[in-house]
Amino acid sequence: TKLPSPIIKMEVRTRVIAAIFIVCSILLPLGSATHNGLDRRHHHRLYRRHHRGLRGGHLHGVLSDWFASKGSSQDLPREKFDPFGFLSKLNEGSLGTSTGLHEGFYDRTCPRAEQIVAEVVSEAFQNDKGIAAGILRIHFHDCIVTGCDASLLLDSTPSGKDVEKTSAANGPILRGVEVIDEIKARLENECPGTVSCADVLAFSARDGLVLSGVPHYPIPGGRRDSLSSHAEDIIGNMTVPSASIETLTQLFVRKGLTIEDMVVLTGAHSIGRAHCSTFAYRLYGYNQTTRQDPKLEPSIATHIGSTCPRPTIPPQAEFTSTSMPFDSKTEFNMDTEFYSQLSEGKGLIESDQAMAEDPRTSGLVKEMASNQEVWLEKFAKAMIQMGKMDVKTGTEGEIRRNCRSVN
Numbered sequence: 001t002k003l004p005s006p007i008i009k010m011e012v013r014t015r016v017i018a019a020i021f022i023v024c025s026i027l028l029p030l031g032s033a034t035h036n037g038l039d040r041r042h043h044h045r046l047y048r049r050h051h052r053g054l055r056g057g058h059l060h061g062v063l064s065d066w067f068a069s070k071g072s073s074q075d076l077p078r079e080k081f082d083p084f085g086f087l088s089k090l091n092e093g094s095l096g097t098s099t100g101l102h103e104g105f106y107d108r109t110c111p112r113a114e115q116i117v118a119e120v121v122s123e124a125f126q127n128d129k130g131i132a133a134g135i136l137r138i139h140f141h142d143c144i145v146t147g148c149d150a151s152l153l154l155d156s157t158p159s160g161k162d163v164e165k166t167s168a169a170n171g172p173i174l175r176g177v178e179v180i181d182e183i184k185a186r187l188e189n190e191c192p193g194t195v196s197c198a199d200v201l202a203f204s205a206r207d208g209l210v211l212s213g214v215p216h217y218p219i220p221g222g223r224r225d226s227l228s229s230h231a232e233d234i235i236g237n238m239t240v241p242s243a244s245i246e247t248l249t250q251l252f253v254r255k256g257l258t259i260e261d262m263v264v265l266t267g268a269h270s271i272g273r274a275h276c277s278t279f280a281y282r283l284y285g286y287n288q289t290t291r292q293d294p295k296l297e298p299s300i301a302t303h304i305g306s307t308c309p310r311p312t313i314p315p316q317a318e319f320t321s322t323s324m325p326f327d328s329k330t331e332f333n334m335d336t337e338f339y340s341q342l343s344e345g346k347g348l349i350e351s352d353q354a355m356a357e358d359p360r361t362s363g364l365v366k367e368m369a370s371n372q373e374v375w376l377e378k379f380a381k382a383m384i385q386m387g388k389m390d391v392k393t394g395t396e397g398e399i400r401r402n403c404r405s406v407n
């Protein structure tokens, strides 16, 4: 019997999609693995060159060696490779509905919790506006590695092993941890053992953003704190400034976010600073063949040259402690100036600039640059999504009494 033509068409389409899927699942991971291998080697050169001698630098060297010994497929676990966004869709679902988080989580158990967080952040912000950027970055670096579980805040664990905080990607350049300590101390005074450090991070990051110009948005609560933290979990789970858009996109998608979320959230660089160790290589030693990054805009090159001393081995204190704002015009305001500068080629770190040039992201950068209201709205939504990454809820983990150590 003759099948109705829509069914035949559907079957043909299904077969074609299946064939493309099979071919791509074989070829793309191979290509990507090679690509990631290149990125990784570049990243390790960068960190070896610039972070040796920093606190955690030795650790990173050890990790790099371990990493390098794993071969090129290590960067992104093969089973998580997601060329068609299938995993991202599944993850979005699980981020969106079944996380167990909800707004007003402490309404009955600690009604003033969010108010206390906002008060302490506001006090700290009066003294140092940069604190908003510092806390935001802690929250992001906590979430992206093993989920929003405050594992990054642990100074040590009973296992005695190196914790996330000691990694070169975190240790020397985290600011705002003392503010989190102060918030937690006041909360323990008000309602002991009730508000998790992971929620403190999510609320305080939001409050810092609001003080920097983002319209207030609600953050669901109910995250619980991890019982462990492992420095090696950073590997393959951290954004690095020399990473390609391909690698960064894969990381964000693997974490349940989209490529648009990535571009929108990177607008966080509208506030805050970067240390010479993360961008001066673009001027002083880009790669084996080119001393200076050909994409480095001349006025930014001059600025870097007058701010960051030429690095030495080991790097002198001035090199490791000096920083520059991502957005030199409005360092403390969450506005679209950052995207406008990227559109003019004036990005400070390499990966930000790459977002304005890669065809997959350049349109989004332009869109954000041209409409601050749209960006801020998308930013708040993406922050809520980011704050749901792999959270621990219910009876998982614990509510730490002190964010720096397990109970």
Ligand code: HEM
Pocket (backbone or CB within 6 Å): 130, 132, 133, 134, 136, 137, 140, 173, 174, 175, 239, 240, 241, 242, 243, 248, 262, 265, 266, 268, 269, 271, 272, 273, 274, 275, 276, 278, 349, 351
């Ligand atoms: C997309 C990939 C990203 C890369 C490669 C990247 C890389 C960096 C680098 C190299 C720095 C400078 C660190 C230093 O030298 O102190 C930095 C700072 C910062 N990052 Fe990112 N980042 C990315 C995404 C994000 C996201 C998604 C957020 C938040 C939602 C964020 C928030 C921040 C903030 C606020 C700072 C400034 C911290 C401060 O001033 O203390 N970044 N980032």
